[in-house]
Amino acid sequence: MLKELKNILIRIKKSFAFSYFILIMIIFLPTAITMPSLSFRSAIITAVGVDRSLEGVEVSVLTLSEISKDNMGENTKLVAGTNSTVASAINSIESQIGRKLKMGHVGYIAISKDLASENIANVLNNLIITTKLPNTVSLVVSEGSAKDILKQTDQLEQSSSFKIREIIQNEFNVNYTKDTSVDAFLKGYLSETSTSTLGYIKLTNDDNQGLNPSENGSDNGSSSAKNSNSSTNNNSQSGDDNQKTTISFQREHAVFVNGVFKYVLSLDEMKGINWLVESDLQQILIIDNYTGQGLNDARITLDVLGDKINPKVCFRNGRPIITYDLFLTVNPVEIMQNNKNFLSPKEIKIDEVLNEKINQKIKLEISNTISKLRQEKTDVFGVYKILYSAYYHKFMSFLNSLSDKSDFLSYVQFKINVFPKIIAN
């Protein structure tokens, strides 16, 4: 038996692969055994905030701590560093905690509105280059200090199971088709129109909004909606001064031109944009004052299950005309007449009146948004790209004929045709 084992061992020793394996072990095993774990060498960052400070910029980070907690949540610490540049501020944080920052797990970056009044593309580029930050991370603009946003979101995460990064992902990237990642921001910034949009969040003291954690801040609160548009608002209670501070997501979007914050698009204005971007997103469409099919002055709530958009471009007298054919699949979910449920929603059909009402409603939402965009001279939903891709030369000569190229949207004619269809039950 021993002899056989010895023979096997001799045979293994003779093979090149085994010798090479032993060599690799000799080289790497001692280092691997004695090396401290990754979490002791580096700090795992879950969120980043960037503010303007007197010295230049203040970078705040939420870093995961290894100390175990009683509950299942993550234990995080807020660390901030201030200096004249992003790289030096990060270096200052690394000196404070004695570890290198690892950005692979960053959920979101908050940038304060103050800082956003300058070109933030440079700040983002510096962050990506200095820290190898993944460029798919969500980016939000905070009305107040980004550091405060980090503090509040940390408290909310400590006291509940809600993850802010998931809420941001859901609020800005899933409920609305506008991608708010760093990559999307830079794409917009480097595009021909230099326009990008980002999620917009703010801290308020309004106690009536959204989710309220209990007084001791350890239980999940109950959820309530602020308005009929069912926008979710999430609150967390500040522990320092017992004043309730709310992190508010109103589904607003900050618009940037050349990397500089310009204005905020409201929820209703974002709806107008959402109709013109093809997606599988669910939206709610409320039709008021409908009369027909046995209903009188009723309110019908339609669940929009998906839309197909077919933009067609043509030029007339050198001016572009875009026709959007919008094919909607809707599901009637609620009918209210005299504040009472009157008819089963399943029985409703799209007749001429309802079709007209849906058309009017959507066209109104879109035209309000386009008016705002024309007024601000910003192209947020990619009109430039559609025209540029469809008729490059005609579009270029149209642009050259304009005295102010940034105002091209005012000269583009929009035609909207909505074709609603009720989903077969």
Added chain:
Amino acid sequence: MEQLNVRQTACFCGISMLALKLIALPSLLLENTNTSGLVVAIILFIIDFLMLYIFLKIKQKYPNLSLYEIIEKYMGKIIAKIIYFSLIFFFLIKISILMNETVSYMQAIVDEDFKLYVFLLTFLPIISCIAYSGLKNCGRTCEFGFIFIIIGLIICLFLSEISFSFGELGPIFIEKPLTILQSCFNLGFWFSDFIFVAILSDKLKIKNTDRKTIFMYVFFVFILIFLIYLIYFRLFRVTAYLHKNAIADVTQYNRNIGNAGNIDIVSILVYLFVIYFQGSLYFYCLQVCYEKFIGYHNKNHSMVVINLIIVAMQFLVFYNLERIIYFNTEYFKYYNAFIVLAITLFYIVLLLFGKEGKNVKRIKKHFNKN
């Protein structure tokens, strides 16, 4: 004699097309010529296909002669040795691009502290071993792995945001023809994939009718690569400088599956399969060129020398991907053009004016009988 059959040759052709095109090239195409990069890619692919066609035609005309023997026969031993010395350097640069792209990819996907020497320790012995075991084993392994690579690539395509209209890509003829040609010249080293067919032509067991099979494989791979490029170009038109790892970025970007966790493993596996097969092919070609150049056939000797040269080049000349891209687009582009033109033009002349020897006629007769 060790020989590659038609399927193995076709698999190697397909893998050669994939190896240097899935990481840095799409980003370079976009940076150089914006969306006209697609035109650049198509032109270079067409040049490659023409080269492959010419090499296979020559194979038909001189079935049992390699590139070295053909050059030696018509231009003498010294010219043959000069060409083969140039080819050693050519393959060394190719293998360096392959290694540096892989290290960059691993640093982006697996661990940012991934070190070059760790990669060399796990890459060079394996490719040396595959190449050392002979062309037949090399071909069999490649034939086995090829199907997984293709399936993996198709999965990668489905993981990406594949549904888009071509209109979103924008116009692709926006650059001037001169800029497009300049870009073709600059990025030539990422193409010219079928030189190995000329070098190993005496070891390929291919009949006249087999050309169709090889081109079928090649076109299929071309379509896959082109689809990946279309998706990449549509997604990262202006931010290409941030997306140097095309295959990973294309599969990662899909926001619809963003919450499903990390699924980079598919692209990692596909790419690892590709680099090991391609690395072993480059290594085998290096061995052949080196042995022909020194005129001494010893596998052990050539294996050790080539390994040492690769390591030395890596640590003394090309430290990282940025440096090798700089060298290739600034200086080595002339070298690539020289190799491609020298071999292709020589073969075209042979096709037009070269006479077939008695030996060739006898083999042709034999093939026709079968």
